Amino acid sequence: MSGVVCDLETWTERGRRSTDRFVMNFRVQVELYANGANQVLLVPVEMRGYRFDGAVAEGDRIRAHGRLRSGTLRVRKLRNLTTGADVSVKRKKPIGCAILIVLLVCVVVVAIVLWQKYRSQL
Numbered sequence: 001m002s003g004v005v006c007d008l009e010t011w012t013e014r015g016r017r018s019t020d021r022f023v024m025n026f027r028v029q030v031e032l033y034a035n036g037a038n039q040v041l042l043v044p045v046e047m048r049g050y051r052f053d054g055a056v057a058e059g060d061r062i063r064a065h066g067r068l069r070s071g072t073l074r075v076r077k078l079r080n081l082t083t084g085a086d087v088s089v090k091r092k093k094p095i096g097c098a099i100l101i102v103l104l105v106c107v108v109v110v111a112i113v114l115w116q117k118y119r120s121q122l
Helices: 094-121
Strands: 002-014 020-034 037-049 051-053 061-064 067-069 072-074 077-080 085-090
Touching: 002 037, 020 051, 037 051, 037 085
Parallel strands: 037 072
Antiparallel strands: 002 020, 002 061, 020 037, 051 085, 061 077, 067 072, 077 085
16 A cells, blocks of 8 residues: 555553553555546554654655554555655564573572582582
8 A cells, every 4th residue: 555644643652561662653645546536545554663763754655564453554664655765663572571581590590509509518
């Protein structure tokens, strides 16, 4: 889908564990030509994540692909045709949290083993 950005809004949501999630919400004005007449559709678009790379401004022409949920197109990446920039949203990867937890467990296990060894030498 491609069209012109209008009604652009951005805000920050406080997430779990005091992490901020950024939200960009706008509508894309899509012009269609069908049955000899021009039609204009306004498609709601939403991007949300922990970091944005690139920028979109009111009136920019964009091309976006994503999933349609509850009437809103949810996108992770779009192309700003006005500036030539790629705009993307970064999400936290659950694997990073899992690796951190595994490392923490390993540190605790090593600490317990060393503590037991130390106590047995006394």
